Amino acid sequence: MREAQNKGTGREQLIEMARHNMRCVQEQRIEQTADVLRVPGRRYYDEARWRLEIDRVFRRMPLMLAMSCExxxxxxxxxxxxxxxxxxxxxxxxxxxxxxxxxxxxxxxxxxxxxxxxxxxxxxxxxxxxxxxxxxxxxxxxxxxxxxxxxxxxxxxxxxVGERAGMIWVTLNPDSTLDIDTFLCGYDEVLEAFSFADWALYDARTVEGPNWKIAYDGYMDLYHLPILHRNTFGADMPCQALYYPWGPHQRVASPDPRLLGLADRPESEWPTEALLQSVWTIFPHVSIASFDGGGGRAVMVSQLFPGDTPTSSRTVQNYVMEKLPESDEVREAADAQFKMLEYVVREEDYATGILQQRALMTRPDAEVMFGRNEGGGQHFHTFLDELIDCPDEALPALFKRFA
Ligand code: FES
Ligand SMILES: [Fe+2]
The missing domain is CATH 2.102.10.10 (Rieske [2Fe-2S] iron-sulphur domain)
Known part of the structure; x- marks a missing residue:
């Protein structure tokens, strides 16, 4: 995890992260946390805990409910x-x-x-x-x-309502006083580099899934890519992750050898696109996966919502493109990529998650573990626990402490 203070402008932060990433590639290492984190398995299905999460997280935090272009x-x-x-x-x-x-x-x-x-x-x-x-x-x-x-x-x-970086946040509790900027911890300055305000929503669909945290854990987890996704996109994917936090929000990037190709060029020429590759999560429920191919620059913006019970969730997958396809060829490539991403999430991630939660429920004393290589999941669960216990008036202090 990197230093929290004086993060600089959005571009400066992207450059700093790229430099950190290159160092990790050269030194063949990732940042590890101090210990393995253990979380009671019950937290994924316990009714009382789930109600607290609805009230203190989903109804109290600003939620990213629409891209500005919608x-x-x-x-x-x-x-x-x-x-x-x-x-x-x-x-x-x-x-x-x-x-x-x-x-x-x-x-x-x-x-x-x-x-x-x-x-x-x-x-x-x-x-x-x-x-x-x-x-x-x-x-x-x-x-x-x-x-x-x-x-x-x-x-x-x-x-x-708060609109930042081409996205719109809404807080479901009309009496909430948590300020959007306190909540974002400066994350929007980096997300601004996508210029989402000028992009367009190409397509959207909904996938049913397990408990929202089982689903969300997967978005911060690269450890599973070459294993669970070996038959689709994952066979050659890295399983190591670097986590960059802004309060509870995190960028999840793998050490990327392609970045070394930038090292000889002046920083001012480093293309923004190359600096943005990876997964960007927005607490408590959004993941933005950036990729090229599939007919131009595109991101998959996944909005994860709790279902009607502790053991269900709903994910709206939004396929957002820098430019809407203007030819059949680009349209077909975009459709094929979106279809593949939906398949991967439905049939690999969430199908596994649904079985995982059923299995966990048969072992009431089970703990789930997040390894020293899974700092993203550790950060998420640590913050979530503090948030659940945090009274409204102490929220600004909590966010400042994590910022
Ligand atoms: S007009 Fe809306 S409920 Fe009667
Ligand atoms: Fe996955």
Missing amino acids: LKDPGDFKTLEVAGVPVLMLRDQNGEARAYINSCSHRGAVVVREERGNRRRFSCPYHAWTYDQGGNLVAIFQERDFGEIDKSCHGLTSLP
């Missing part, structure tokens, strides 16, 4: 349900991203059921109460018959 134009909206909360996200006429609980002030019906669209006003399908982009209640059907209420007090419930 709400490109004023009036664009998106709906989704996260940890049991129906959410309406939109971009208003001033270009600001906004989010609301998607529940009508009349009797609570879900106001917008379409997944995406573009609209200035939103009319509830039950009795046609209508809201504007600011969430204000602007019309009551048969208002004279209904009786008098103060419309200004009956808008949609607004949720905290």
Whole structure:
């Protein structure tokens, strides 16, 4: 793990990480943690623990719920349900991203059921109460018959929103005071290098999986690549990882011999693309896997959400491209790559995870281990435990301590 302070600009940080990576390649080593970490296996399926995670993690932390390009134009909206909360996200006429609980002030019906669209006003399908982009209640059907209420007090419930680095974060608890910048710990400055604001969503699909932490562990784990994925993409993949944390958020990179090719060139010429290769996780539920091929620059943005039970989760895989394909050839290459990634996650990662959790449940005293080479999983579980116990007022201090 690298030094936390004085991280520098996004580009400076990328250069510093590339230099660190090259040193690890040359010295044929990775950074190891001090010890093996043991986590009680019960934490992956215990009902009470899972409820705490819903309340103290998923409803209390900002969650990355949309790429900015999904709400490109004023009036664009998106709906989704996260940890049991129906959410309406939109971009208003001033270009600001906004989010609301998607529940009508009349009797609570879900106001917008379409997944995406573009609209200035939103009319509830039950009795046609209508809201504007600011969430204000602007019309009551048969208002004279209904009786008098103060419309200004009956808008949609607004949720905290932050837009950084071409991504939009929403906090599901309207009363949360955790500031987005405290939460991000400067991570957005590095993610800015992708220029996601100018990219486009090509395709998205959903994969059902095991407990969200079993699934999430896999995104920080390169140790398994040449083993579990040997028949798909993993046979020649490195199993060693370097972890770079910004608070709870982590970049997961393998020591990359290709970077040595940059060493003779001035740093100013090092291409950003080469510096960004790897997996970027956003706590508590997102992984951005960058790769080229498949028809131009693309990333797979996986958003992992807890399911309705401790032992289920749902992952929305978003295939985001720097440029949308303009030829059949590029489109076919992108489709083939996305299909392969979906297969790998569904049939290899999550199929294994589902069996893993069933097996763990038969051994109530089992512990799972994260080795000295699995610093990413160690960091995640250590932070998560502290977060679960952390009262709201102490959250800024917790993030500062990990930043
Ligand atoms: S519940 Fe929305 S208008 Fe009645
Ligand atoms: Fe995997």
